[in-house]
Amino acid sequence: MSIETAKPLADVVVGVKKTFADKFGAEKFSAGPQCVTAAPGRVNLIGEHTDYNDGFVLPMAIDRQTVVAASKRDDGRPVVRLYSMTMGGDAELSLEPDGAELPGWAKYARGVIDAYREEGIEVPAFDGVIDSTVPLGGGLSSSAALEVSLALAIETLAGVSLPGPQRALLCQKAEHRGAGVPCGIMDQFSSALCHKDHLMLLDCRSQEPHMAPFTDPSVSVLITNSNVKHELTGGEYAERRQQCEAAAEALGVKALRDVTPEQLAANASKLEPLPFKRARHITGENPRTEQAAAAVAASDWATVGELMYASHAAMRDDFEITVPEIDTLVEIAREIGPAGGVIGSRMTGGGFGGCTVTLVRTDKAEEVARTITERYRAATGIEPTCFTTRPAEGGRVLEG
Template sequence: MADQLRRQFQEKYNKHPLIIAAPGRVNLIGEHTDYNEGFVLPGAVDKKMYVAMAENNSDTVNVYASQFNETYSFPLQGIQPVDGWMNYLLGVTFHIQDRGKTLRGVDVIIDGDVPVGAGMSSSAALTSAYGFALNEIFGLGFSRMDLAFIGQKTEHTFVGVMCGIMDQFASLHGKKGHVMKLDCRSLEYEYIPFDFPDHNIVLVNSMVSHSLAGSEYNVRRQQCEEGVAILKKHYPGINSLRDVSLEVLGLHQHELSPIVYDRCWYVVSEKERLMKGCEALQKGDLTVFGQMMNATHQGLSKQYSVSCTELDFLAERAGFIEGVAGSRMMGGGFGGCTINIVRKEAVENFTNKIQQSFNQLFKVVPHVYVTQIEDGAKAI
């Protein structure tokens, strides 16, 4: 895709661009834990967003979005949110300047093969690639973590999604053959080996648009905060569900509404599953890791209530197909994909069976994406 972008840029703007590729991500385990200051375990994948960029000697940013065949231009001053995909670029541009950095006008083409709406965080890949490109061209001196924060702040202020830091972090810090255990409180991270060359990570799209995810995400956040506020009266040291054990939660179950208890129970047990999952990966034990993934799906579906019929069907059906180590819904929920770890020689059979049985029931063939763990954002 990089060569095609170069040619396209040359034709459109008559100059040579810098090209940055930033990957989408998967999260193997640790879902809805980031805003509870817990741990997550993402990895960057081999599907990427590409940004081609060159200076244009003006104070205007000119963007051509290849996927949508749309153009958009905006001045560097007086940036305000608008409706649509350009908010990701507007926000990054605004927040870079808000940190006291000087930008000049650029010409930009964006393209990519991260499927939109499949839960691989195409938006985080876009903000990461665009921020990385500006950082390189203007020598802004931002670290990868700085760029992740700028991407996150863009989501908060220009897009209106109060996301955690995981998606941007993973896109910028990915490492081939490894997933990243990120502490969402301290932002310390370690690379955990995920080196299973005889397996693929396979995403199956439920074909349900997760339109509820944004509003319900904020509801789940409030429910978790409500649980923390009640527990904090007894344990002033508790600042988030990260600090809570299942034992403490059980002692105070009678003070929480059943719904708030369920939400908290899921988050606290997910923290424990993630730790067990990391130990399993360190030992190269995919069987135990897969069991943790399956248990996560049950928790997301039953206690956290962010699944849907289609996702539940996909996760359950995967369990009856040979060569599948583990399966669960991935991402905010209410649609999007399941993530499955599948033996390479079983991928074709898995794809056929899951598409066939899903189509029989829901009258639509789900898209299947076969990926592997790759490096994070870089210049090409």
């Protein structure tokens, strides 16, 4: 077993442009696309489900990207034609929403187009090809990467350039409307705004990102995909959000961001047991996230590790969004421990499958990944997927 390496972005771009020429080039004066854009997935080091509670998150972009190659159509038809290399399928979307049934991935595209039109931006008819190296269903924001890369393509073809936060908010709206997932702002802000070699401490109330350097070469981020499917449209995500909102209302605050763990304990009688448990995770996770950002800045890795394990325990016991396979991965990492090169580990993403994020000593990363793979396979019969990443750059226009 070896750690998977990312397909170089330049190779992804070559493939997308070739496919664009094959699919649409014969209909153009020139086979090349008018623009090529890219946006990354993200991993959240700590701060889960806090974004829609006006709290704090600490994500970074990963070196897995979604790339879009696109050109405006010149035949007068008000449609967007897209081909997904990742999914191996086509979709045709009318610029005037017509209620047509779309494949799942195209619903995100529908959401982006509609969000930009509602913002007053004239979305041109265009053809586009999409490819992605962001793992699907792993809790690494493949949907946000698609939304942001497509948004950048629309802006480029339309001759506009929105501020990054506005672009991220439109993409969040696209996820709400197109896919029906009531997500917070973390995923889209991460894909749109993160900087290379930095974590982003995002205050989800003020929507102000603060970049925190993460340049220590002796520490790497190991992502392990449990290969248990992650799907947030089944209702569990919306249910957790509703439970948090109910807890905030019972406590008389705008959001759980406004409640400390001590205040929650003192007012426990105002809540039913289940909303209390949900609130206990959120009110503990916000200070954990701020403490983790400070500890990373101070290279206090022991504290970072303790906070990651505490976060995972709260997600497992109070928020109830982990699954046995994810818990197994975290326990294996904990058993390897600092002596074996593991600093800390936790589930990352919305939950119910997906990935763990583990901070490891760089010189032990291969050995840690091998041990996790062997023990996880023995315990579950499932082959995990492991890769390391450095903090990557957010969405950008590559050509055009």
